[in-house]
Amino acid sequence: MADWVVIALLLLILWFWYSSLRAKEIANLGAKMRCDIQGVLFLDQSVALQRIRQRRGGDGRLLLQREYRFEFSATGDERSQGTITVLGGKVTAFSIDRPHSEPES
Numbered sequence: 174m175a176d177w178v179v180i181a182l183l184l185l186i187l188w189f190w191y192s193s194l195r196a197k198e199i200a201n202l203g204a205k206m207r208c209d210i211q212g213v214l215f216l217d218q219s220v221a222l223q224r225i226r227q228r229r230g231g232d233g234r235l236l237l238q239r240e241y242r243f244e245f246s247a248t249g250d251e252r253s254q255g256t257i258t259v260l261g262g263k264v265t266a267f268s269i270d271r272p273h274s275e276p277e278s
Contacts, residue, residue: 192237196259197222200241203264204257208245211269216244216252228260236261245269 200220208215220241228238238260244252255269 193222193239195262196237196239197241199262199264200239200257200259203259203267204241204243204255207257207267208255208269211245213245213247213253213269214249216246219243220257223256230261238265 197220201218204220205215205218220243222239223242224240226238227235230236238258240256240258243255243257245255246252253270256266257264258266
């Protein structure tokens with residue numbers, strides 16, 4: 174019986190690891206695309222996990238919601254913070270701090 178518990182635990186860990194990698198890929202792609210749309214530079218080409226918690230999806234199922242932070246620049250001279258949230262396998266929120274100075278036209 175204990176063997177099944179160990180196998181189940183290992184499968185749970187494997188699922189969590191794979192789910193985390195997939196969510197980070199989705200967040201990276203989403204942050205890059207949205208930064209391009211906003212006309213700002215997505216710095217370091219990477220997001221960092223800030224928070225993870227359980228939330229219910231639109232169908233009522235419990236899912237993992239992961240919030241990532243990233244840095245971007247409007248001018249290339251400064252760094253500003255942004256966040257992107259992934260629930261299940263979908264981006265559900267995106268926000269960027271508006272830079273203090275806009276690039277000159």
